Amino acid sequence: MSEVPHYVLYEHAVGYALMKIKEFEDAGLIIQEVDASIADVSKFSGIIKLAAFDPFKNTEAALENANAISEGICNPEYLLSGLAHADLINFLESSLPQKKKKLILGVNDSKLAGSLTEANVGIKLVFGGVVTEILRGVRVHFAHLAKDLPHHSLAKAQLSLGHSYSRGKVKFDVHRVDNMVIQSIALLDQLDKDINLFGMRIREWYSYHYPELFKLVPDQYKYAKLAVTILDRNKMHENENLLAEITEILDGDEEKAAEVVEAARTSMGMDIADLDLVNIERFASRVASLTEYRQRLHEYIKDRMNSCAPSLSALIGEQVGARLISHAGSLTNLAKYPASTVQILGAEKALFRALKTRCKSK
Template sequence: MIFIKAYVVTNILGVFAFDREGKVIVHKLFPKKPEVIAEKLKESRKGEIIEEERTVLNKLRLAGYKEVIWDKRAKDGFIACVYDPDHRGKEIAKEGFRKLAMDTRFVTTQAELNEIITKVNAFLTKQEVSKVKDDKVIMQVVGIVDDLDSSLNSLSERLREWYGMFSPETVRKVKSHEKLVEMLSRSAGEDEVKNFSKSLHDLYKTRDSLSRYLESACKQTIPNLSEVAGPLLASRLLSLAGGLEKIAKLTSSTIQLLGAEKALFRHLKGKGKPPKYGILFGHPLIQNAPKPLKGKVARLVAAKISLAAKTDQYSEKNEGKRIRKELEKKVGELTKNRG
């Protein structure tokens, strides 16, 4: 008898498909190399369909199965894939893990299996440690970028006042600090003004280079948070929270008020209104929201940022685009209902 549904599980051994009774329908083992297994598990957890999963799906389709249930949102063009993070196959695989390892001849002894498990977990842990290090790098770089922005703004203002003594008309005409610096670095008549402008121009280029590096690092290390919040805001939230692990543990209401601590303390002392948001004000959905709805939109944004941070910390899945679309849809509905 052929069942139309199969439950697909990917673990250290490989990829297994179970029927409703818990019997193995088909399977595809991983190469018995811990480093390769760790890499395949990493790719699978990101939501990618790896080679072994593709093989199992094809075998199921040829056997007449119409639908697979698994814990990823990835779709196959030839068989229906249903997402269920807690499907029955996972429990079956967990309870029968060691028996599966022996029955499929993946190993011949429990000691051999223990050794492989230890080595695979070591490689996975090494990847997590690398993520933590990247996390700290992002926090340092965004601090440097913010310091550069502050210094450039102050020094450019000084340059504007200085050159304004020689050519007030030019200073009034060029509103952008950066454009004024670039212009003066090439054409200023006073040597000292020109030299100072060149130094500032180099700092602007350094800031831009670091910003590009920061964006790339964020997309690689915290892809979901970057997609939902934007790389720069994501890195600042990370810095305020103290790291990815910490922001993943924060409630959405706490995330909503990150950067508004002083205003919150003033309110608690009875010296002002409660803040509706902190650094989240920089999110475009909040900036573009009607004033009466900014607080509600901030709550929606904070909730999805919390979800994105948890996804980055606790899984390898790329859910950022889906989370962002859900957020945009909810904000759109909120704005529409108001109208």
């Protein structure tokens, strides 16, 4: 914004401050003055002066105002319009000059400017540009501009409000059930990648000793379980229950179990040292346990999705629904999205590639 405000609003943990600005004809001049005086409080005081200050009554009032400005989360009884808190409206009406038609007030946030406009405060509001530079200087020198306030009180107020505001944010996030869904689906996707990678590694490793097993049992989980059960194919005769254990792993398929045992006896794989077998067994056990955990996690996601978004789960399935929630950031955000946005969630790369090449996406 090129216009120079007459006043700027500064929100501090102890209250609202209205800062009066020395008159400048051009916005470029005040930016130069602020930049030149930012390190010298005496020079900065010649440009900006404290016109009015309204302290908060207590920490609860400070938290209400902070929430009203940042998120709009406060008691409707204290809310006049949008994000504009009643305390702020009253402060501006009592502190600004009566003739407000040509008055320009600078605020730090565009949303706050919009809500003050909706509240009909009767003044012109600007933000960004010059206002940002001015408020940067006010933030640095506020303790000197507000001389009646002790420095330790300012620091304590900031610390107290910061803790209260953060505590409220954390509690708010904890009660969001969709957070668990978002984290779980991200973990599920990572587990899928890891299991595929580790499954390929155990196949390559154990195939030196028993290369035929991969063609007989392509399933990664069953392959890892069989690798742990068989281990050294030259010592299979020592385990009397080996065939029954293999049959159980293969879901009762006795013919396939017999093929596995017969192929192990006639395998053309190389002999392998006991130390190598120990490491193969440990790694295969980890792959199998990861796969089992992945199955339990999938059931957990189904339960959570049926709990927090049953309609979405019934419509498109638990995993796809969970991925949509993850891409949107929350179930609330997903519900607010238009159909055109939901359509491209997770397919942004394909969309932009199709737009760039001007061809149909697959």
